[in-house]
Amino acid sequence: MVFDILTIFPDFFGTPLQEGIIRRALEDGKIQVGIHNIRDYALDRHHMTDDRPFGGGEGMVMKPEPLAECLKTVLAGDETSRVIMLSPKGPRFSQQVAQRLAVSPRLVFICGRYEGVDERFRDKYVDEELSIGDYVLTGGELAALVVIDAVSRLLPGVLGCEDSAVNDSFSCGLLKHAQYTRPRIFEGTAVPEVLLSGDHAAIARYRLVETVKLTLERRPELLLDVSFTPAEQKILKKEGLLGRIETIVREYRTERSSAG
Numbered sequence: 001m002v003f004d005i006l007t008i009f010p011d012f013f014g015t016p017l018q019e020g021i022i023r024r025a026l027e028d029g030k031i032q033v034g035i036h037n038i039r040d041y042a043l044d045r046h047h048m049t050d051d052r053p054f055g056g057g058e059g060m061v062m063k064p065e066p067l068a069e070c071l072k073t074v075l076a077g078d079e080t081s082r083v084i085m086l087s088p089k090g091p092r093f094s095q096q097v098a099q100r101l102a103v104s105p106r107l108v109f110i111c112g113r114y115e116g117v118d119e120r121f122r123d124k125y126v127d128e129e130l131s132i133g134d135y136v137l138t139g140g141e142l143a144a145l146v147v148i149d150a151v152s153r154l155l156p157g158v159l160g161c162e163d164s165a166v167n168d169s170f171s172c173g174l175l176k177h178a179q180y181t182r183p184r185i186f187e188g189t190a191v192p193e194v195l196l197s198g199d200h201a202a203i204a205r206y207r208l209v210e211t212v213k214l215t216l217e218r219r220p221e222l223l224l225d226v227s228f229t230p231a232e233q234k235i236l237k238k239e240g241l242l243g244r245i246e247t248i249v250r251e252y253r254t255e256r257s258s259a260g
């Protein structure tokens with residue numbers, strides 16, 4: 001997978017791309033990242049990439065021409081790339097979006113700064129906008145890194161099987177159960193006994209129950225889109241969780257339909 005980043009702060013990406021799994025993915029050629037300085041495509045004497053907003057108002061707006069020139073050079077006619085603009089106004093990035101993007105051959109990220117990007121650039125060149133949450137960052141660089149990180153770990157061979165993405169939170173629609181490692185007792189608190197039992201079926205049952213309890217407690221709305229196998233339903237019924245799930249799902253559905 002190829003990632004390209006268009007930014008006015010190319011140095012921003014040094015360390016985050018040189019650590020851990022992302023660094024290994026780069027070294028192994030599983031991903032490639034191109035960083036392109038928009039300023040190099042600003043043709044005026046001062047290499048201006050921003051200007052005052054028409055109609056007045058605070059701040060500066062990123063000019064469309066340097067962005068368009070930079071993008072055209074990076075794409076070089078390639079029509080398979082997906083151009084993504086990071087923006088607090090875009091649809092929310094999620095694990096599902098990461099899974100969808102992970103099958104693209106190439107993603108090109110436009111990092112805004114200041115008050116954002118001239119709307120005409122967006123209309124003409126951007127395939128989709130993405131927000132990483134309901135807050136405003138100073139620029140799109142951190143958001144691009146978030147998307148690159150989440151997408152990269154879904155690519156074949158990027159994670160070793162010891163840290164496989166299959167059972168992560170959200171991948172199966174629920175929050176992942178708690179994890180423990182040595183020591184067996186930490187400041188007086190022991191690891192749940194079942195995890196030391198070596199009984200794989202009992203451990204799988206325990207983890208299913210913990211996963212569902214955690215999701216019920218913290219993100220019950222996620223249960224709306226999850227279905228359980230008959231064997232799982234039997235376990236959850238025995239634990240008194242199936243009724244709670246059914247009630248919550250019913251409540252959310254009623255809420256949704258009355259909201260129109």
Ligand SMILES: C[S@@+](CC[C@H](N)C(=O)[O-])C[C@H]1O[C@@H](n2cnc3c(N)ncnc32)[C@H](O)[C@@H]1O
Nearest residue numbers: 086087088112115116131132136137139140143
């Ligand atoms: C200060 S923000 C601009 C905010 C804009 N004035 C508004 O109110 O929507 C500058 C840049 O940061 C990036 N950015 C800020 N918050 C973001 C978020 N939640 N998700 C993705 N990108 C974000 C975008 O690229 C944006 O163009």
